[in-house]
Amino acid sequence: MTKTLKGIAASDGFATAPAYLLVEPDLSFKKTSITDVAAEVQRLQAALKQSDEELTTIRDLAKESLGEEEAQVFDAHKMILADPEFTGAVETQIKDQAVNAEQALKDVLDNFIAMFEAMTDNKYMQERAADVRDVTKRVLSHLLGVELPSPALIDHEVIVVAHDLTPSDTAQLNKKYVKAFVTDLGGRTAHSAIMARSLEIPAIVGTDTITTDVQAGQTLIVDGVHGDAVIEPTNTDIEHYQKLAQDYAQEAAEWAKLKDAASITADGKHFDIAANIGTPKDLDGVTANGAEAIGLYRTEFLYMDSAELPSEDDQFEAYKEVLEGMQGKPVVVRTMDIGGDKHLPYLPLPEEMNPFLGYRAIRISLDRQDIFRTQLRALLRASAFGKLRIMFPMIATVQEFRQAKAVLDEEKAQLQAQGVALGDDLQVGIMIEIPAAAVLADQLAKEVDFFSIGTNDLIQYTMAADRGNEHVSYLYQPYNPSILRLIKHVIDSAHQSGKWVGMCGEAAGDSTMVPLLLGMGLDEYSMSATSILRVRSLMKHLDTTELQDLVQQALNVSISNDDNLKLVADFVAKNQH
Numbered sequence: 001m002t003k004t005l006k007g008i009a010a011s012d013g014f015a016t017a018p019a020y021l022l023v024e025p026d027l028s029f030k031k032t033s034i035t036d037v038a039a040e041v042q043r044l045q046a047a048l049k050q051s052d053e054e055l056t057t058i059r060d061l062a063k064e065s066l067g068e069e070e071a072q073v074f075d076a077h078k079m080i081l082a083d084p085e086f087t088g089a090v091e092t093q094i095k096d097q098a099v100n101a102e103q104a105l106k107d108v109l110d111n112f113i114a115m116f117e118a119m120t121d122n123k124y125m126q127e128r129a130a131d132v133r134d135v136t137k138r139v140l141s142h143l144l145g146v147e148l149p150s151p152a153l154i155d156h157e158v159i160v161v162a163h164d165l166t167p168s169d170t171a172q173l174n175k176k177y178v179k180a181f182v183t184d185l186g187g188r189t190a191h192s193a194i195m196a197r198s199l200e201i202p203a204i205v206g207t208d209t210i211t212t213d214v215q216a217g218q219t220l221i222v223d224g225v226h227g228d229a230v231i232e233p234t235n236t237d238i239e240h241y242q243k244l245a246q247d248y249a250q251e252a253a254e255w256a257k258l259k260d261a262a263s264i265t266a267d268g269k270h271f272d273i274a275a276n277i278g279t280p281k282d283l284d285g286v287t288a289n290g291a292e293a294i295g296l297y298r299t300e301f302l303y304m305d306s307a308e309l310p311s312e313d314d315q316f317e318a319y320k321e322v323l324e325g326m327q328g329k330p331v332v333v334r335t336m337d338i339g340g341d342k343h344l345p346y347l348p349l350p351e352e353m354n355p356f357l358g359y360r361a362i363r364i365s366l367d368r369q370d371i372f373r374t375q376l377r378a379l380l381r382a383s384a385f386g387k388l389r390i391m392f393p394m395i396a397t398v399q400e401f402r403q404a405k406a407v408l409d410e411e412k413a414q415l416q417a418q419g420v421a422l423g424d425d426l427q428v429g430i431m432i433e434i435p436a437a438a439v440l441a442d443q444l445a446k447e448v449d450f451f452s453i454g455t456n457d458l459i460q461y462t463m464a465a466d467r468g469n470e471h472v473s474y475l476y477q478p479y480n481p482s483i484l485r486l487i488k489h490v491i492d493s494a495h496q497s498g499k500w501v502g503m504c505g506e507a508a509g510d511s512t513m514v515p516l517l518l519g520m521g522l523d524e525y526s527m528s529a530t531s532i533l534r535v536r537s538l539m540k541h542l543d544t545t546e547l548q549d550l551v552q553q554a555l556n557v558s559i560s561n562d563d564n565l566k567l568v569a570d571f572v573a574k575n576q577h
């Protein structure tokens with residue numbers, strides 16, 4: 001039966017394909033006593049063999065579609081399977097305790113995990129714990145005869161359906177086959193949604209129930225523009241969405257004509273439209289969409305895609321690749337923003353009640369200066385290859401900025417003393433994403449070279465509403481006068497000190513927000529590459545002199561997000577040039 005689910009439109013576009021459920025299967029079992037030990041050992045051997053064969057296939061496919069590095073984790077898993085200390089121990093447990101293979105496997109795993117986790121200062125061993133857990137899951141699935149989803153094995157077009165997708169899950173999706181994704185959890189600014197936009201695949205998040213409503217293989221339509229997921233569509237539905245997809249493609253073709261045009265308003269004012277990226281791989285999309293700069297390079301993905309802390313040289317290569325790829329256009333690189341919903345398997349963070357209010361971003365960098373200094377050196381060395389701007393995330397106080405800047409200056413002086421070539425127009429700025437920083441923007445503006453407003457977090461913290469929680473997603477209100485007043489204060493403060501100010505939160509690419517931001521004089525708009533041409537087209541049709549009154553009304557007359565949504569929609573309908 002056809003069913004339509006409403007979710008949060010997280011990434012534009014349309015797709016129709018069978019559903020692929022990326023859901024943890026039920027791997028529960030009961031402990032039983034066995035009498036035929038030999039048969040149980042044989043059952044274990046068979047499951048080990050099947051797991052090994054499966055891992056070989058997955059590794060080969062992952063290598064082909066995702067690259068050598070992503071495939072290496074599966075080699076590590078194969079090694080565990082071949083390790084007599086692990087498999088031998090399971091066999092011994094079956095023989096000694098006369099228990100079923102599932103229970104023996106669990107007992108051995110528990111021992112291993114306890115042992116590894118006790119080695120708190122050995123990050124290599126802690127990582128192994130995660131691998132052993134994964135391998136156990138695979139063997140268990142074969143013992144129980146249930147299928148474990150393996151996204152790397154997808155070899156036909158599908159729409160991935162998941163409860164939630166972590167940024168590292170998302171990074172493993174092969175765009176050739178994964179046409180879209182839909183999740184139960186998440187908001188528009190959750191990191192999985194941001195990754196979907198950089199993969200340029202349609203996505204809907206926060207449907208609440210998609211994983212229970214759809215079955216594997218059922219046809220699914222994803223309308224990433226309106227946030228609708230249609231399960232088992234009728235022929236009429238399919239035709240309807242085909243038409244919408246065609247109209248969307250036509251509109252996109254119009255925008256595409258602006259690829260090499262400058263971003264200019266109807267009254268001839270120039271603004272910069274920049275792109276947000278997560279890895280150097282995203283550069284293709286940046287160039288294809290004609291970005292004038294990179295306004296946010298989220299370097300944490302470099303750390304998340306790696307099995308250990310990336311070395312200074314590895315980082316240097318990545319930053320250099322992006323700077324060179326941009327051929328002299330500005331590149332804002334943000335230092336590591338780990339914590340919140342972004343984790344590193346090799347950097348255990350404390351368990352926290354409120355990770356978004358906890359140990360994250362610049363707070364970790366200032367505490368773990370070994371990690372911070374390595375990144376800063378890599379960045380400084382790369383600065384010789386383009387127009388680098390270094391940006392610190394989650395700055396809450398003037399002192400934090402001064403401390404971070406002092407560390408940067410120390411590393412800079414050391415490199416200079418060693419005769420290392422550095423760029424000569426490096427700028428250093430901060431994200432404005434904590435309300436305290438927005439309020440004190442006038443003081444911060446005197447110390448920095450630029451600001452970039454991170455609305456994803458600024459809204460989350462101002463409204464006290466978790467950005468990834470669909471139950472409070474109605475409080476993601478970029479046009480709420482409270483948010484607009486903060487933004488206006490940040491822009492005015494920067495300009496009073498002669499500094500430039502950009503925005504790299506999702507609001508910068510929002511069609512309702514853009515007229516307001518242009519009216520307030522925001523200098524740079526950084527967004528998912530796929531939004532650039534739409535926004536450039538919108539800018540072309542707006543006259544900034546007419547926007548002043550709109551901004552005044554939005555700030556001082558409207559009392560709600562919805563008031564401003566309507567205000568801007570009416571204005572744009574009447575004043576398109």
Ligand SMILES: C=C(OP(=O)(O)O)C(=O)O
Nearest residue numbers: 433454455456457504505
């Ligand atoms: C751009 C931002 O940073 P991130 O989404 O990576 O937290 C933001 O908070 O708006």
Ligand SMILES: [Mg+2]
Nearest residue numbers: 433454456457
């Ligand atoms: Mg942020």
